[in-house]
Amino acid sequence: MQPGEAILALGALAQEHRLALFKLLVRAGAEGLPAGAIAAELDIPNSSLSFHLAQLNRAGLINQTRNGRSLVYSANYAGMNALMGYLMENCCAGSTSCGTEASCAAPATSSSERKSA
Amino acid sequence: MQPGEAILALGALAQEHRLALFKLLVRAGAEGLPAGAIAAELDIPNSSLSFHLAQLNRAGLINQTRNGRSLVYSANYAGMNALMGYLMENCCAGSTSCGTEASCAAPATSSSERKSA
């Protein structure tokens, strides 16, 4: 993951309605929810919701599929996990004493990401 | 963690310079780095850096201590982990089949959850 992608994802989540929306989809699981149901649940005008859905989608945090007339959105767990890994990579510069101190609790996979992941 | 806190933290990280700054501190580990060294490393004017440091500090993502004349900043790993846990809490509404599918890979500890799931 590159800095620009992480900023896109973080910025997508750093907004009241979008955070509520993402967490709603996280709770909903793989089935996801149609846009209309989300708008009703969050009490947001359709046009505003569409804007926010586009942001989350562009950031790779949600997926879109069609079911009949409805567009169904679901959380992209892989994207989320990639983001979290990126934030903690190279924690403490990989020092071994770090993970043992309840810091760097995240998986210190480091894995030296390829540039073109 | 409450939504407002999460938004503050996510917004703090959703910015080019602040993300670079945070990751710099994550790499630096518990020792941290003085403000001046950070400004030099990131090539940001002192006044701009101060603005960004304040944002990260307010979001609970970094700590500040004094060492001689320098103010030393370090990553707050606990704050970071709290944020990541919040984002994935109630993943798939707690269904057991979820964690096994490479979704919800984050620890579904739901440790500090109160009643309000």
Place this chain on the structure above:
DNA sequence: CGCTTATTTCGATAAAACTCGAAATTAACG
């Protein structure tokens, strides 16, 4: 096929965030 419904795009407005030089502050050092 046309009709219906779900969702997105457009446009204008309002609000918030970023930048950075200069001045002010703060604390250590001699």
Place this chain on the structure above:
DNA sequence: CGTTAATTTCGAGTTTTATCGAAATAAGCG
């Protein structure tokens, strides 16, 4: 205690982001 070094606050200009109604699009349904 004055001086100096490190950092923050202030102010003004620029850029980005959020909001939402109305109109347009797209796709299923009968």
